[in-house]
Structures are given as C-alpha cells and as structure tokens.
Amino acid sequence: MFYLHLFQDRSKRLEKVHVVIGPNSCDLDSLISALTYAYFLDKVSPPGVLCLPVLNIPRTDFNYFTETRFILEELNISDSFHIFRDEINLHQLNVEGKLSITLIGSNTLASEDKTLESAVVKVINPVEQNDAEVELRESSSSLVLKELLQEAPELITEQLAHLLRGSILFKWMTMDPEKISEKQEEILSVLEEQFPNLPPREDIINVLQESQFSAQSLSIEQTMLKDLKELSDGEIKVAVSAVNMTLEVRVEVLS
DSSP states (O other): OTTTGGTTTTTTTOEEEEEEETTTOOHHHHHHHHHHHHHHHHHHHHEEEEEEEEEEGGGGGGGOHHHHHHHHHHTTTOOOOOEEEGOOOOOHHHHHHOOOOOOOOSSSGGGGGGGGGGGGEEEEEEHHHTTTSSOOOOHHHHHHHHHHHHHHHGGHHHHHHHHHHHHHHHHHHHHHOOOOOHHHHHHHHHHHHHTSSSOOOOHHHHHHHHTTTTOOOOOHHHHHHHHHHEEEEOOEEEEEEOOOOOOOOOOOOOO
C-alpha cells in the first residue's frame, strides 16, 4: 500500500508535522487527493517532517462514505491505517509550533479550527483556479496529479493511478455525466497510456454508482443518517432522511 510508510516510523524525533486535510464532507475527491499529496510531500520533505493525510471526520462516521470505502477496499487499503480528525490533536501541535497544513478541496478551515489558520501553508482548491462559468471546474485529484506529473512523475504507480483515476471519474460523474472537460480527458489519457491495464472507465463508473447508493454493512440508524438533511424555519427543525431501495413494480395484465 503506497502510503503506509507514513505511519511506520513514529519513533523518529518530530520537528514538524505537515497535515494534509480536506473538508468535513470527506468526499472521494478530497480524500484521495489528501492521501496522494501527503505521499508526495513525504517523499520531498526534509528529514524530521512527518507528512500525514487526515480525514476531517470522526472515525465512526466513515461507514457513511460508501464510494470512498469501496475504492480503498478494492486496493486493499484498510481504514485502520487512516488518521481521523478526532484522533490527532492539531491544536496542541500548533501550540508547540510543529504544525503545517495543506488544505485540499477548500480554502477555509472549519469554524472549530479557525485558530489553526496561521499554520496553513498551501491551498489546493479547484474553485480558486478555474472559472466555473466557462468550463466545468477540475477536481482536486486532477490538480494533485498534475503537480506529481510535473514534480515527481516517478512516484506514480499503477495503484496510485487507479486511485486518482477513480476519483476523477467519480467527480465528473457527479457533476456532468454527459460531458467530460478537455482538461479532465487529457489528464485521464495520460494515466491510461502509462498504465494500459487499468480497468475500463465504464466498469469503474458503474461500480462507483452502485457503491454510492449502497447501504450494505450499515445499521438502520446509520442508513437513516447517511443522507440526512435538516430543514428549519428558524423555530422548528425537521430532519429528512433519503433512503435508497429497490423498487419492485408489478404489472398485472387484464384479461
């Protein structure tokens, strides 16, 4: 697994901890981007700097992100190797002067982390780099991939290509499944030419679509919370859950 070495040498004396973190939506694009960019930083950073991807959710919430869990499980990347927001004290690291942060997929920290703003050294956010009115914005994964291709192309393995390609395809699928932008097509073609054994795009898209709406392995409570929306008129709050299920249609033939 391409990034496990990030966690194997915890005994070394830490001078700095560089955390790569996305929004608390923890979508597939921001998560894969964070994993990949932390891997890249670990390779190019000086000794004494530990580079960590941090998932910006509690560990108990990870079950809700079915498409994210699917693509990681496909590559035998266990969630036991991930670091979640409730498992690392970023505020203490910041007080000690050890913390640096790269933001992925967002240019702002969550409200409870506003005091960490001074530690932010880089932002990778497609919204800031494209005019959405002219063309569909790029994904964070494609921006990270471009930087790797430019700075350290030798780091891109077939496993990493599979992760990034799946993330880019899923982002495109959720934004505009009828049209993929020229920039996204170009970056996907680079991966597919370099790694011709990658699964067909259609297969990846179909499986990701199925996993997106899957509630397998979720309890009833988790299924209700997976896609929970809250409506409020200022006084009364109403919670509405969207639950996906197979609809069986019975057609009776009248004689």
